[in-house]
Amino acid sequence: MRRTAEPEGDxxxxxxxxxxxxxxxxxRSFADSDGDGVGDLEGIRSRLGYLELLGxxxxxxxxxxxxxxxxxxxxxxxxxxVDPLFGDLAAFDRLVAEAxxxxxxxxxxxxxxxxxxxxxWFRAALLAPPNSRERSRxxxxxxxxxxGSVPPNNWPSVFGGPAWTxxxxxxxxxxxxxPRQPDLNWDNSEVRADLVETLRFWLDRGVDGFRxxxxxxxxxxxGLPDMxxxxxxxxxxxxxxxxxxxxxxxxxxxxxxxxxxxxDEYPGSMAVGEIWVETDEQFARYVRPDELHLGFNFTLTTTxxxxxxxxxxxxxxxxxxxxxxxxxTWTLSNHDVxxxxxxxxxxxxGLRRARAMALVQLGLPGVVYLYNxxxxxxxxxxxxDWALQDPLWERxxxxxxxxDGSRVPLPWEGSSVPFGFSAGKxxxxxxxxxxxxxxxxxxxxxxxxxxxxxxxxELRKTHAGFGGTxxxxxxxxxxCFAYRRKGGGLICALNTSxxxxxxxxxxxLLASGPLDGTDLPPxxxxxxx
Ligand code: NOJ
Numbered sequence: 297m298r299r300t301a302e303p304e305g306d307x308x309x310x311x312x313x314x315x316x317x318x319x320x321x322x323x324r325s326f327a328d329s330d331g332d333g334v335g336d337l338e339g340i341r342s343r344l345g346y347l348e349l350l351g352x353x354x355x356x357x358x359x360x361x362x363x364x365x366x367x368x369x370x371x372x373x374x375x376x377x378v379d380p381l382f383g384d385l386a387a388f389d390r391l392v393a394e395a396x397x398x399x400x401x402x403x404x405x406x407x408x409x410x411x412x413x414x415x416x417w418f419r420a421a422l423l424a425p426p427n428s429r430e431r432s433r434x435x436x437x438x439x440x441x442x443x444g445s446v447p448p449n450n451w452p453s454v455f456g457g458p459a460w461t462x463x464x465x466x467x468x469x470x471x472x473x474x475p476r477q478p479d480l481n482w483d484n485s486e487v488r489a490d491l492v493e494t495l496r497f498w499l500d501r502g503v504d505g506f507r508x509x510x511x512x513x514x515x516x517x518x519g520l521p522d523m524x525x526x527x528x529x530x531x532x533x534x535x536x537x538x539x540x541x542x543x544x545x546x547x548x549x550x551x552x553x554x555x556x557x558x559x560d561e562y563p564g565s566m567a568v569g570e571i572w573v574e575t576d577e578q579f580a581r582y583v584r585p586d587e588l589h590l591g592f593n594f595t596l597t598t599t600x601x602x603x604x605x606x607x608x609x610x611x612x613x614x615x616x617x618x619x620x621x622x623x624x625t626w627t628l629s630n631h632d633v634x635x636x637x638x639x640x641x642x643x644x645x646g647l648r649r650a651r652a653m654a655l656v657q658l659g660l661p662g663v664v665y666l667y668n669x670x671x672x673x674x675x676x677x678x679x680x681d682w683a684l685q686d687p688l689w690e691r692x693x694x695x696x697x698x699x700d701g702s703r704v705p706l707p708w709e710g711s712s713v714p715f716g717f718s719a720g721k722x723x724x725x726x727x728x729x730x731x732x733x734x735x736x737x738x739x740x741x742x743x744x745x746x747x748x749x750x751x752x753x754e755l756r757k758t759h760a761g762f763g764g765t766x767x768x769x770x771x772x773x774x775x776c777f778a779y780r781r782k783g784g785g786l787i788c789a790l791n792t793s794x795x796x797x798x799x800x801x802x803x804x805l806l807a808s809g810p811l812d813g814t815d816l817p818p819x820x821x822x823x824x825x
Pocket of ligand 1: 367
């Protein structure tokens with residue numbers, strides 16, 4: 297079994313982020329303070345009491361920087377300014393100060409792979425000639441073919457269509473995402489210096505860390521080689537194979553060392569990277585001691601509700617960090633994937649399974665990232681065509697409905713839409729059926745998903761059973777598993793088989809659903825000591 301560098305015995309206390317529960321706030325959808333239908337920083341500040349009650353340790357705020365919002369803020373035109381849609385710097389400072397007052401850390405996104413096409417650098421690049429200093433901050437190339445009308449290579453964009461767009465003088469620029477998100481050239485020293493300035497800017501304002509967007513994508517391989525033909529037909533979610541030249545170039549690790557150096561100037565700060573790689577070996581390289589503090593491991597977001605598959609995913613996530621000082625991270629949902637209630641089948645079955653997986657993830661050693669609304673058991677929403685805003689919908693010629701369904705604003709209180717999210721019209725329609733899922737309703741119901749999360753988070757923080765960093769597996773009936781925290785003794789058993797199985801011995805701390813005498817019912821997990 298693994299042993300992380302998390303201190304035990306006489307070692308100093310673990311750093312705050314080494315076993316934290318982070319809560320991802322998709323800023324547009326959390327809480328709107330000014331009635332324009334879009335969530336904002338003041339909205340978050342007004343809900344800090346809720347976040348403290350829920351029991352999370354830290355926030356991750358998705359981008360709130362100046363942006364034309366072509367990808368809802370992941371297209372940044374000024375990384376050191378707050379977009380007026382979300383507030384201003386004074387609102388940000390108030391939020392950080394008050395969150396700290398509630399004992400909650402604040403981490404924010406940085407987007408170093410690309411800028412917006414409205415960033416002053418890109419505007420200048422379009423006006424400047426080929427081979428100019430202005431163009432060298434991005435990835436401009438001549439096209440192929442006699443008249444240069446064929447893109448420089450065959451790379452597709454993650455959002456559909458080619459990863460290249462041609463400009464007025466015939467050159468092409470690279471964009472791994474939408475044409476409104478031109479990729480930066482990380483060989484350029486101005487690009488590196490600008491990220492350092494951005495990191496220091498926010499650290500000086502008191503943030504506790506960063507989530508690094510597209511952390512496996514910033515560096516591009518020399519010569520920009522074509523992608524192997526067989527990969528071109530693969531669905532967007534499966535394309536981060538080691539053979540995909542768009543991601544995971546060796547040089548990306550130099551950028552992580554640069555980020556780490558800046559973080560080291562601010563003791564206690566941290567960075568977590570968005571790493572969509574296929575193998576544990578690829579992943580491990582990002583969490584070497586002088587690179588990222590944490591890496592998002594997304595294996596649980598692509599794993600079915602099946603005990604063997606979940607156990608394999610857990611083992612892989614632990615293995616990927618086993619030779620690193622970095623603890624494992626666990627995440628079931630985020631703003632880029634379908635919500636797990638829906639992935640697990642939706643309806644009451646999806647909810648039962650999501651409750652069970654909440655205990656599985658919160659019982660594990662390491663760091664947990666919750667996605668806003670999972671504590672309410674929100675499902676994905678099937679939105680009508682007219683409501684869709686994700687650039688994926690247009691870029692794929694209306695074949696991929698995109699990610700809006702997992703980004704619908706949160707229901708807070710009351711009985712009519714949008715349930716206290718906004719005094720105006722929410723940017724995405726909130727379903728009437730969410731009346732029963734509001735925070736207000738669930739706070740009063742001891743059987744609600746919210747009550748389960750609150751209880752689980754409290755136990756995770758206070759009960760000695762959650763000590764230590766190592767895990768061992770017990771024998772379990774087919775379709776089930778049981779792991780035990782070696783340091784603390786907590787046992788977590790999961791039943792994904794079709795029928796009841798005997799409960800493991802021990803005193804029940806918490807169960808995801810009603811227990812049946814001495815049996816663990818199907819689609820249920822339990823914590824025991
Ligand atoms: C990953 C972010 O999570 C996603 O929402 C965004 O569209 C892409 N990176 C591009 O920045």
